[in-house]
Amino acid sequence: MRHKLQQRLQEAVDELCSRSLLPADSQPEIxxxxxxxxxxxxxxxxLALVLAKAAGQRPRDLAxxxxxxxxxxxxxxxxxxxxxxxxxxxxxPGAYHxxxxxxxxxxxxxxxxxxxxxxxxxxxxxxxxxxxxxxxxHGRGAAYGATVADLLAAVGYRVHREYYVNxxxxxxxxxxxxxxxxxxxxxxxTLSFPSNGYQGDYVWDIAATVHRNRGDxxxxxxxxxxxxxxxDAPEGDKEAHIDALIDRARTLLGAEPYREIFDLALNxxxxxxxxxxxxxxxxxDEWFSExxxxxxxAVQQALDRLQAAGHLYEKNGALWFRSSDFGDEKDRVVxxxxxxxxxxxxxxxxxxNKLERGYDRVIDVWGAxxxxxxxxxxxxxxxxxxDPDRLDVLLVQFAILYRGGERVQxxxxxxxxxxxxxxxxxxGRDAARFFYVMRKCEQHLDFDLDLAKSxxxxxxxxxxxxxxxxxxxxxxxxxxxxxxWDRAEGAAHLHLLxxxxxxxxxxxxxxxxxxxxAAALLHEPHQLAHYLRELANQFHTYYNAHxxxxxxxxxRNARLNLIAAVRQxxxxxxxxxxxxxxxxx
RNA sequence: GCGCCCGUAGCUCAGCUGGAUAGAGCGUUGGCCUCCGGAGCCAAAGGUCAGAGGUUCGAAUCCUCUCGGGCGCGCCA
Numbered sequence: 001m002r003h004k005l006q007q008r009l010q011e012a013v014d015e016l017c018s019r020s021l022l023p024a025d026s027q028p029e030i031x032x033x034x035x036x037x038x039x040x041x042x043x044x045x046x047l048a049l050v051l052a053k054a055a056g057q058r059p060r061d062l063a064x065x066x067x068x069x070x071x072x073x074x075x076x077x078x079x080x081x082x083x084x085x086x087x088x089x090x091x092x093p094g095a096y097h098x099x100x101x102x103x104x105x106x107x108x109x110x111x112x113x114x115x116x117x118x119x120x121x122x123x124x125x126x127x128x129x130x131x132x133x134x135x136x137x138h139g140r141g142a143a144y145g146a147t148v149a150d151l152l153a154a155v156g157y158r159v160h161r162e163y164y165v166n167x168x169x170x171x172x173x174x175x176x177x178x179x180x181x182x183x184x185x186x187x188x189x190t191l192s193f194p195s196n197g198y199q200g201d202y203v204w205d206i207a208a209t210v211h212r213n214r215g216d217x218x219x220x221x222x223x224x225x226x227x228x229x230x231x232d233a234p235e236g237d238k239e240a241h242i243d244a245l246i247d248r249a250r251t252l253l254g255a256e257p258y259r260e261i262f263d264l265a266l267n268x269x270x271x272x273x274x275x276x277x278x279x280x281x282x283x284x285d286e287w288f289s290e291x292x293x294x295x296x297x298a299v300q301q302a303l304d305r306l307q308a309a310g311h312l313y314e315k316n317g318a319l320w321f322r323s324s325d326f327g328d329e330k331d332r333v334v335x336x337x338x339x340x341x342x343x344x345x346x347x348x349x350x351x352x353n354k355l356e357r358g359y360d361r362v363i364d365v366w367g368a369x370x371x372x373x374x375x376x377x378x379x380x381x382x383x384x385x386x387d388p389d390r391l392d393v394l395l396v397q398f399a400i401l402y403r404g405g406e407r408v409q410x411x412x413x414x415x416x417x418x419x420x421x422x423x424x425x426x427x428g429r430d431a432a433r434f435f436y437v438m439r440k441c442e443q444h445l446d447f448d449l450d451l452a453k454s455x456x457x458x459x460x461x462x463x464x465x466x467x468x469x470x471x472x473x474x475x476x477x478x479x480x481x482x483x484x485w486d487r488a489e490g491a492a493h494l495h496l497l498x499x500x501x502x503x504x505x506x507x508x509x510x511x512x513x514x515x516x517x518a519a520a521l522l523h524e525p526h527q528l529a530h531y532l533r534e535l536a537n538q539f540h541t542y543y544n545a546h547x548x549x550x551x552x553x554x555x556r557n558a559r560l561n562l563i564a565a566v567r568q569x570x571x572x573x574x575x576x577x578x579x580x581x582x583x584x585x
Numbered sequence: 586g587c588g589c590c591c592g593u594a595g596c597u598c599a600g601c602u603g604g605a606u607a608g609a610g611c612g613u614u615g616g617c618c619u620c621c622g623g624a625g626c627c628a629a630a631g632g633u634c635a636g637a638g639g640u641u642c643g644a645a646u647c648c649u650c651u652c653g654g655g656c657g658c659g660c661c662a
Contacts, residue, residue, distance in 0.1 A: 037605070046604060049642070059642075083605055084642060129662065171662055239661090290662095318660050329588070329658080336660040343662045371589050372657045397590075397655080439598070442590055444655070446597065451611090459624085460610075466624050477621045518601065530599060533609080537626095544617085544626040585624075 001075070002514060005032045005043055005089060012069040013047075021065060022055050032089075034511065041080070041088035042507070048085040059085025096506035097494040103509055103565035104487065111516045111572050116157030122354060123149040124288075125365035126277065127164040130269045131175045132200050134276050134420040137367070140399045140445060142420070143436035143578065144525065145365040146282040148394070150576050151520035151528070160359070161284045164350065167266050168291045169343055173246045174198065175269075176262040180249050182207035183261075184219060191222040194245060196238040202272070206265050218261075220252050276420050280429060281578040293349045299341055302349040302384070303334060311383045321348075326379035348380040355386050363523070368395040368442070394523055399436065399445040408449070427452040433578040434461040437525040460533050464570060465582055467536035471567040472583035474548055478560070481549065485564070490557030497558050501542040505562060508535050509569045516576065525577065532573045539566050 009030045016022040032045045048063035055062055063081040070079065075095040082088050103110045125145025128138045146161070153159040166172070178197040182204050185191060193199065210218070225248055232241040250258050270287070277283070293299050303319075306312050311322050317337035321344075324331050334345040354362045366373070374395075378388035401408035401418060408418060423432055431452040438460070439445045451459060478485060497503070512531070519527040548559045571581040 033601070033604085035605090036600095036608095040605070044604090049604080052642085086605075131662095166662060169662055316660080320660090333660045338660080340660085342660070346662095367656095368590070369656060374589085395590075443598080444591075448597085451597095454624095462624055463610095466622085470622060470625085474621050481621090514601085522602085526599085527601075530609085537609085540625055541627085543621080544623095547621065549621050584622090 001091070001095070001510065002032050002034075002043065004073070004075070005045070006030050008071055008073060009045060009047060009066070011071055012066050013051075015069040016065060022051065034514075035088065040082060040086070041090040043089040043091075044082075044086050045089075046086060048081075048087060052085065063087050093498070093503075094495070096503060096510060097497070099506055099510040100494060100561050100565045101491055103568050104561065107568060108572060108575075110568060111513045111576075112154050112156070113513060113517065114156035115517060115521075116152065116155050118156060118158050119360040120160065120358060121152055121157045121361045121363065122160045122162060122357070122359045123152070123363045123365065124162045124164055124354075125149075126273075126282075127166070128273070129166045129171050130266055130273060131171050131198060132269065133202060134273055136399060136401055136418045136420060136423050136447070139280070139420045139423060139432065140436045140441075141365050141367065141396050142277060142280060142282050143433050144394075144396055144441055146280075147433075147437050147525040147577055148363065148365070148520075148523050150578070151516065151523075151525060154576055155517055155520040157360075160286065162286045162288055163284050165270065165287055165289050166343075167289050168294060168346065170243075170246075172262065172266065174242055175203075175265050176258065177242070177246045177249045178203050179206050179210065179261055179265045180218070180253070180258075181225075181245070183210045184222065184225065186211045187216050187219040189219065189222040189225075191226065192232070194238065194242050195233050196242040202269070206268050209268070210261055210264060214257075218253055218257055225249075225252065276424075280420065280424060281433060288350070290346050290350070293346050293353070294341070298349040298353060299345050302352050303341070303345060305352075305384055306334075306348075306380075309383065309385075321380065321383070323376050323379040323383070326382045328375045328379040332376050344376065347377060348384075351377055351381060351391065352384055352386070355381070355390060360390070362391045364391065364393045366393055366395055368397045371395050392523075394441060396441045397444045399447045401447045401449060403449045423449075430465070430579045431459070431461045434529060437577060438529050440524065440526050460529075461579065462585070464532050464536040464574065465580070465585060467539045468567055468570045468574070468581045469583055469585045470543060471539070471563050471570075474563065475560075478549060483549070483556075485560045486553070486557045487561060487564075489554060490559075490561035493554035493558040494561065496555045497562060499542075499546060501538070501545055502559075502562060505535075505538050505542060505566060508538055509565055512569050512573065516573075528573055528576060532570060532577075535566065535570060535573075539563070539570075 009032070013022065013030070030045065030047055032043050035041055035044045048059045048066055052059040052062050057065075060081055063085045067079050067081070067087060075092055077090045077092040079090070080088050106112075123145055125148075126134070126138055126142050128134055134142070149159045149161050174196065175198050178194075178199075181191060181193060181197065185193075186204075186207055197203075225245075229244045229248065230236050230240045232238055253261070274287075303312065306321060311325065312334065313320055313322060318333045319335035320331045321334045322331050332344055333342055334348070335341050351362070374393045377393075378391065381388040381391060427435075427449060435447055435452050436445070452461075475485065497506070515528055515531045519525055546559075548556065548563060550556050550559070574581045
């Protein structure tokens, strides 16, 4: 409807231009908005206010002229000028009746569109280091990224969901070494575990697998392992301590066994992560390995391209990228003085690879603590001659958990973090998914565990699901009374729906496609969450005010058509948020 | 110190990229089941949109400054 009005207005503007009542080049963006106050009609545009200055006319006069040039449309009952020069559209009563039929006919597809025209978009999200289970901090990125991806798919983009697996680098070596040390302990060695090692129980589990597979084959006396290793904190430097242990593990084990432990740790944790995400309703098209970039030579290729373009230089034995030439605040190291490429170097290659794959748009969902990283990645793309605007980095702020009004402390070090799995088990997938996307992503999120768990009025998830279940229940009630829903008869009697609650609901469900569109294009799933709450509220109000199962068959079926459409919209909306729409609760 | 994000009702947050009288939920107070699920509904109270300037027909929204909170500024990933 909104698009239809925009078209009509465009025709009116063209008409006025051709009659020289407007400057020929006046082609403003025509904005048609829903009105906030029903007294202002259903839709309004500020077009006349925007054009007034260029046209040299008073806004209200211009508005009249535009209305005069507007093609007639049966859906519109009347058009009027209001306030300083707004043009308000009042729709004919029948205009909203057709939306009920549209919803029922389209079913699960209602709200979907082909706005994206099948253009390919990539969404990369979570991408947590596979050094341990996902915790609640990752949950928000998972819920947000998955929902943004689903929304984009709903409006017609071909979405590729990707997880970047950081399977190279020091953190993974620390993990592999941690596993080996735990293995030694299982084999009977006594040692003091490094303070910087991974201490979670899952490390013991992986070590146990190693011990089961290999027995004592890879056992070395603790004294040999720790010989000449620099002291751990607090006396010494914990970083130097763990690095020396990594080297020792490689030397004593040899390349092959070390790799076996490394890969076992990597794969078991990755499997765990994949399983967690799947249970959370989050699935990927691709798990992209960082190591593969090094092994395929892609990293070297990226560096060569930067070198050839003259953007690299040597300093203090390291190779630097002159990112400050491209908007970054300072230059960055890409190859360390020990010859190893940095994580950033891999990331340059990775993003180059993404763009080369031909996506229209590449979306990265990152934790807000990585925001300082954005300029350097964009700088690299610019230096490589790519368009950095094809990359959208969406920063997600932290979620803070509350239980009993107290902040839940999370500490990865101690291994006492709350995992995503624990959260799901405690509050359920539906509540978790919903709560995570209830807020704008750049807003800090207070996650109240007690509220998410409570099956009560103040829990928005249950509130919305309850509306859905209530409608299903009405349908059951209908059958119990020996009646059935006649959709055709309902469709023929939609004109009987003239209660304010009814027109309100029809307006609401007609808005749904616009909400999905906005939520998708602006990457703001919270808009959909809020919309669904409002829709549920309108339904509950209607439910309390009017009886659906009335004697008169025409009215009864018309109302059933309406609430069936509401149920459909709630189900579609919750589906996009990864939340179930149960028939009974 | 520099950079990014945030500041709206007692609390948690919306506010549709500059529109008309700033809205919800929770909490508080008072009402509503012989009726389709009370996990619901209705009503009331509650605001200097952190503060000060500016831009214009019009600002919670855009610009500048100040104050307050979060995060980031590695040859870590």
